Amino acid sequence: MNQHAKLRIGHSACPHDCPSTCALEVELLDSNRVGRVYGAKANSYTSGVICAKVARYADRVHHPDRLLKPLVRAGAKGDGIWKESSWEAAFDLVAEKFIKAEEMYGSETVWPYYYAGTMGLVQRDGIHRLRHAKKYSGFFGSICTNLAWTGWMVGAGALRGPDPREMAKSDCVVIWGTNAVVTQVNVMTHAIKARKERKAKIVVIDVYENATMKQADLGLVLKPGTDGALACAVMHVLFRDGFADHAYLDKYTDDPRGLEQHLRTRTPDWAAAITGLSVAEIETFAHLVGTTKKTYFRLGYGFSRQRNGSVNMHAAASIAAVTGAWQYEGGGAFHSNSGIFKLNQDLLEGTALRDPNVRHLDHSRIGPVLTGAADALYGGPPVTALLIQNTNPVNVAPEQRLVKQGFLRDDLFTCVHEQFMTDTARLADVVLPATMFLEHDDIYKGGGNQHITLGAKLIDPPEGPRTNHFVIEELAKRLGVSDRPGFGLTEKEHIDIILGKRGLGSFDSLGEQKWIDMQPDFEAAHFIDGFGHPDGKFRFRPDWSGQAAPNRPPRSMGLFGPVEQLPEFPDHVELIEVADEAHPFRLTTSPARTFLNSTFAETPVSKEKEGRPVLLLHPDDAAELGLADGSRVEVGNQRGELVLHAKFFDGIQRGVVIAEGIWPNSAHERGEGINVLTGADAPAPYGGAALHDNKVWLRKPQELGV
Ligand SMILES: Nc1nc2c(c(=O)[nH]1)N[C@H]1C(S)=C(S)[C@@H](COP(=O)(O)OP(=O)(O)OC[C@H]3O[C@@H](n4cnc5c(=O)[nH]c(N)nc54)[C@H](O)[C@@H]3O)O[C@H]1N2
Numbered sequence: 040m041n042q043h044a045k046l047r048i049g050h051s052a053c054p055h056d057c058p059s060t061c062a063l064e065v066e067l068l069d070s071n072r073v074g075r076v077y078g079a080k081a082n083s084y085t086s087g088v089i090c091a092k093v094a095r096y097a098d099r100v101h102h103p104d105r106l107l108k109p110l111v112r113a114g115a116k117g118d119g120i121w122k123e124s125s126w127e128a129a130f131d132l133v134a135e136k137f138i139k140a141e142e143m144y145g146s147e148t149v150w151p152y153y154y155a156g157t158m159g160l161v162q163r164d165g166i167h168r169l170r171h172a173k174k175y176s177g178f179f180g181s182i183c184t185n186l187a188w189t190g191w192m193v194g195a196g197a198l199r200g201p202d203p204r205e206m207a208k209s210d211c212v213v214i215w216g217t218n219a220v221v222t223q224v225n226v227m228t229h230a231i232k233a234r235k236e237r238k239a240k241i242v243v244i245d246v247y248e249n250a251t252m253k254q255a256d257l258g259l260v261l262k263p264g265t266d267g268a269l270a271c272a273v274m275h276v277l278f279r280d281g282f283a284d285h286a287y288l289d290k291y292t293d294d295p296r297g298l299e300q301h302l303r304t305r306t307p308d309w310a311a312a313i314t315g316l317s318v319a320e321i322e323t324f325a326h327l328v329g330t331t332k333k334t335y336f337r338l339g340y341g342f343s344r345q346r347n348g349s350v351n352m353h354a355a356a357s358i359a360a361v362t363g364a365w366q367y368e369g370g371g372a373f374h375s376n377s378g379i380f381k382l383n384q385d386l387l388e389g390t391a392l393r394d395p396n397v398r399h400l401d402h403s404r405i406g407p408v409l410t411g412a413a414d415a416l417y418g419g420p421p422v423t424a425l426l427i428q429n430t431n432p433v434n435v436a437p438e439q440r441l442v443k444q445g446f447l448r449d450d451l452f453t454c455v456h457e458q459f460m461t462d463t464a465r466l467a468d469v470v471l472p473a474t475m476f477l478e479h480d481d482i483y484k485g486g487g488n489q490h491i492t493l494g495a496k497l498i499d500p501p502e503g504p505r506t507n508h509f510v511i512e513e514l515a516k517r518l519g520v521s522d523r524p525g526f527g528l529t530e531k532e533h534i535d536i537i538l539g540k541r542g543l544g545s546f547d548s549l550g551e552q553k554w555i556d557m558q559p560d561f562e563a564a565h566f567i568d569g570f571g572h573p574d575g576k577f578r579f580r581p582d583w584s585g586q587a588a589p590n591r592p593p594r595s596m597g598l599f600g601p602v603e604q605l606p607e608f609p610d611h612v613e614l615i616e617v618a619d620e621a622h623p624f625r626l627t628t629s630p631a632r633t634f635l636n637s638t639f640a641e642t643p644v645s646k647e648k649e650g651r652p653v654l655l656l657h658p659d660d661a662a663e664l665g666l667a668d669g670s671r672v673e674v675g676n677q678r679g680e681l682v683l684h685a686k687f688f689d690g691i692q693r694g695v696v697i698a699e700g701i702w703p704n705s706a707h708e709r710g711e712g713i714n715v716l717t718g719a720d721a722p723a724p725y726g727g728a729a730l731h732d733n734k735v736w737l738r739k740p741q742e743l744g745v
């Protein structure tokens with residue numbers, strides 16, 4: 040009898056910020072210990088497969104460095120000198136500081152800052168209830184999805200698409216700008232099934248030969264920020280060689296003739312010069328998708344993290360409209376299913392308490408916000424108090440030098456609720472220990488799949504950590520808003536309400552069911568009933584400033600960036616940081632396999648597997664610079680500089696370099712992380728973070744180092 044069968048198994052969902060949202064089976068060793076974690080076989084998307092980092096979750100949940108006690112700063116900021124505190128005293132201190140800050144500058148001086156360290160709806164989104172009740176500054180959550188969703192929405196008009204499980208039924212799967220093997224392994228499960236069962240081709244489009252491209256039949260390595268050019272040339276060939284589906288175009292798209300005309304000059308030659316691909320590669324790819332009706336374009340986030348990222352996303356999605364792939368099972372383009380769930384979280388988020396006149400601040404621009412940039416503050420007071428849950432901005436936000444400078448301000452009070460002593464927690468005034476997903480109740484919805492999955496509390500937390508929900512409720516009591524609607528309920532009650540309003544049962548019924556499949560029917564998923572715009576058409580001519588993108592900023596924030604440079608049709612626009620003489624290289628900060636953003640950097644296996652922060656660099660570029668494999672190399676630009684170790688890699692174009700993973704700042708020899716190099720300027724039209732769009736110089740470090 041195998042070990043797995045003997046153990047008690049608990050059911051859950053992976054809480055991490057990953058499109059896969061896997062359904063999990065967790066070995067329960069006793070009331071407070073877990074063993075191995077497995078993917079649920081019975082879940083049709085997870086299909087028994089999860090990534091290695093979550094399979095070893097016991098290493099994280101039972102990690103010796105977990106925060107267990109509230110801590111109050113006892114030295115200078117960042118000195119690492121702390122005094123342990125009771126929860127009562129810590130809450131009293133935070134409330135006192137928030138009230139004082141508000142008395143001095145008004146309620147908008149307090150900024151609740153959160154993100155998707157947990158994707159659980161109750162634990163993640165409850166912070167809005169407190170901010171609405173208190174009229175604290177709003178949060179425009181732009182860092183991750185904004186550029187991608189904008190580009191998708193201006194074309195398709197709704198955030199959904201062909202069932203991701205249908206990849207298994209396609210004849211060609213195009214994995215575009217996502218390193219799926221690393222960031223959402225389940226895409227591979229379904230794509231490889233198609234290859235095994237139907238001899239489907241797998242195409243991967245990226246800026247380097249990453250782990251996913253190693254599995255591809257056709258890999259296209261282009262220059263960062265040039266996907267729009269590739270997409271245009273592909274569509275040019277489709278029209279030129281008779282692969283465009285004119286009946287489909289006439290019925291389902293806004294201006295096919297205008298597009299065809301516009302593309303006349305977007306030839307493979309034109310695109311080859313921009314992308315660095317060969318004309319033959321472009322023609323081969325175009326003919327493959329032109330002759331394979333059941334082509335499934337799986338469009339990721341990575342290629343949207345460029346200043347022209349929304350344009351590139353829109354251009355890539357447009358290809359499926361030219362071939363008419365959407366009509367077929369196993370065909371069409373898919374980016375995210377985030378629009379299908381339509382859960383009402385009003386009570387959880389205290390929406391009724393919202394004051395529309397309260398300003399919003401941009402998540403990605405925390406550096407400019409905390410250093411007092413007038414445009415980032417929208418005419419309001421400085422931020423003098425922060426409440427942070429589920430995110431590590433001192434490590435993950437762009438323009439790290441500004442972010443750090445802000446956190447070190449003497450007149451800023453920061454409370455961080457965390458599981459570990461992160462780079463952000465280190466700079467806090469009060470650190471509160473947080474539970475992990477196996478230790479609290481929540482529900483989760485997929486982005487790359489279609490399930491709502493329950494993650495009930497399976498084990499007791501160690502003595503000390505408390506849930507996000509508890510922290511919000513306790514602060515509300517001390518800040519005088521605990522009698523407002525939405526407060527005073529348990530996690531289970533919130534889950535009952537959210538599910539009940541959508542007619543999906545309750546916490547208990549979902550416990551029995553484990554997950555609910557919310558995939559829309561074929562007609563809706565494939566836009567057979569029409570696309571999401573009022574006229575039902577896919578738009579080749581986007582309305583860049585008028586679109587109801589689901590994640591758009593409040594209107595009061597206006598539009599961002601050089602909106603006038605956004606193109607009329609799919610195109611290549613040079614809004615990117617083009618390499619120049621002083622900065623001859625383009626850098627992307629692609630994901631590391633065993634980290635998830637800033638998470639897992641603390642687990643021993645991840646540390647061992649990742650080794651040290653490196654820079655992937657073409658050997659010919661290295662030779663020109665006189666750099667040896669493994670040598671230290673200084674990488675810099677107008678925002679800062681840091682030292683990495685060169686790693687020769689020829690699956691990349693000349694002039695492009697890759698730094699994989701967001702390592703803790705402390706893993707770098709000068710204590711500053713990769714985001715010293717990334718920019719916090721908001722791209723057009725709705726902001727976001729162009730984290731893979733950096734021009735840099737490389738040189739041998741000047742000083743003698745280790
Ligand atoms: N192991 C692991 N898993 C993760 C994460 C992680 O950090 N590590 N992060 C999680 C999160 S928060 C998210 S949002 C998702 C994101 O997952 P993805 O959608 O995969 O997006 P990224 O991780 O940003 O980058 C994916 C790929 O885009 C490539 N890329 C960068 N610029 C360009 C470009 O201009 N064109 C093209 N074609 N490719 C480009 C990068 O080299 C990288 O290989 O993954 C989640 N899962």
Ligand SMILES: Nc1nc2c(c(=O)[nH]1)N[C@H]1C(S)=C(S)[C@@H](COP(=O)(O)OP(=O)(O)OC[C@H]3O[C@@H](n4cnc5c(=O)[nH]c(N)nc54)[C@H](O)[C@@H]3O)O[C@H]1N2
Nearest residue numbers: 154156157183429430431435456458473628636637638730
């Ligand atoms: N250079 C570069 N920078 C990037 C990216 C990149 O590709 N390149 N990717 C960007 C993207 S897409 C994203 S989404 C961001 C993500 O960056 P972060 O928001 O920092 O994301 P995570 O590492 O997923 O989670 C942050 C923290 O949440 C904590 N946490 C988890 N669960 C809970 C909980 O229940 N309660 C509390 N209180 N804390 C919890 C974890 O311990 C972790 O430290 O990074 C962005 N930054």
Ligand code: SF4
Nearest residue numbers: 053057060061090093
């Ligand atoms: S693949 Fe993503 S959702 Fe699945 S277990 Fe790993 S991190 Fe979680």
Ligand SMILES: [Mo]
Nearest residue numbers: 056182183184
């Ligand atoms: Mo993300």
